[in-house]
Amino acid sequence: MPKRIQFNSYGGPEVLCYCDCEPPALGPRDVLVRNHAIGLNYIDTYYRGGLYPVPALPSGLGTEGAGVVEAVGAEVSRFKAGDRVAYASGPLGAYAEYHALPESAPVRIPDTVSFEQAAAVMLKGLTVQYLLRQTYPLRGGETILFHAAAGGVGLIACQWAKTLGVKLIGTAGNAEKAALARAHGAWEVVDMSREDFVARVHELTGGEKCPVVYDSVGRDTWERSLDCVAPRGLMVSFGNASGSVTGVDLGILSRKGSLYVTRPTLAHYANTPERLAEMSAELFALIGAGLLRVEINQRFPLAEAAAAHTALQSRRTTGSTVLVP
The missing domain is CATH 3.90.180.10 (Medium-chain alcohol dehydrogenases, catalytic domain)
Incomplete structure (x- = not known):
């Protein structure tokens, strides 16, 4: 059977x-x-x-x-x-x-x-496609923060961001993972075992912070990630690795710079067979061109x-x- x-x-x-x-x-x-x-x-x-x-x-x-x-x-x-x-x-x-x-x-x-x-x-690559190409359409020249940059989604994001001309600041749990993210195209990586990611983002951006922050960690990084978003920027919370984000005080978005926040899922982006095919074709083309290693x-x-x-x-x-x- x-x-x-x-x-x-x-x-x-x-x-x-x-x-x-x-x-x-x-x-x-x-x-x-x-x-x-x-x-x-x-x-x-x-x-x-x-x-x-x-x-x-x-x-x-x-x-x-x-x-x-x-x-x-x-x-x-x-x-x-x-x-x-x-x-x-x-x-x-x-x-x-x-x-x-x-x-x-x-x-x-x-x-x-x-x-x-x-x-x-498929799931990781299509997730990166909608995050970088649709949720916040990156055009090149931006400096962004992407948590868990050495994970399955993160390593794809590092490579894809580089092809777009985007400076990706990643976070990773130790020096070995930080080196892995750099090897895959991250512009800079914060070693969370010994560095404060908020301080490093402020330093790397000259205090300007990031127009968009991508956070799949959830509860443990949520509020400090908001400190990395530039005024009127977007916080993209797309995972709960450390637990769900609950009890959100909307006033904090105002206090930290009139921020936007979204909690996207793939199903709402690849919501028709045609759209799914288009997103997949872009992903497979990058793999075929050697620009994205799986x-x-x-x-x-x-x-x-x-x-x-x-x-x-x-x-x-x-x-x-x-x-x-």
Whole structure:
């Protein structure tokens, strides 16, 4: 029987079970993908832990993968069996040998992009696309702050910002991670183990601060990140690695410079198949041109998904991690 990862209750990595499952049923507008590689993302831990409730338990996990279309529903017109595809959204359940998705979820991947690259880059790369190209459309010459610059999203952002002519100030947890972010195009990196990021941003910008700050850390950095945003600038809070930002006092935005704040998600940017295809094409073009390297620094068998979650949450990973069925 096919295998998948599921969880029967919320909790730590130990709740993940490598189980037999029935082959996914296909609706008339669904495609069945045989996964060759599966992406690991921090958001997966939010679902597993209950921060983001799932529709019902037991539940599958994961939203990102790449593989070959095995079968299609009777009304599917965009794909056929044998197509190479990748996806970053859809119903939970990507941590599996086979995954059924609505026809609107996958995109074709060019021959220049491997299954592992696609699985490692879809969610992270599309996140960077909407952050840098849509949420705050960077045009070149800006100096920005991007937290967790040595993570999977961060390393892509470092490279993409450099191609745009943007000076990216990154933060990283130690000297080794700071060096990794620099090697991927960060203009400067703040080593959070020994430096104050607010003071360094003020120093690097001559007190001007940044027109936009990207923060995926959440609770631990939220308020101090606001001190790095220039007057009338934008604070982009797009993750909760240290916990959710709660109890926000809107008056603080006024006191710190009439700031703007947004909490974006990919689903509201890649909200049509056409838009998803456009965003993916830009991402794949950068990879094909050699301007964006996909750093897969960890690989785990699908059966060891719990170990992968432990490594991710203990901050022992850099770049991207993939699960291999």
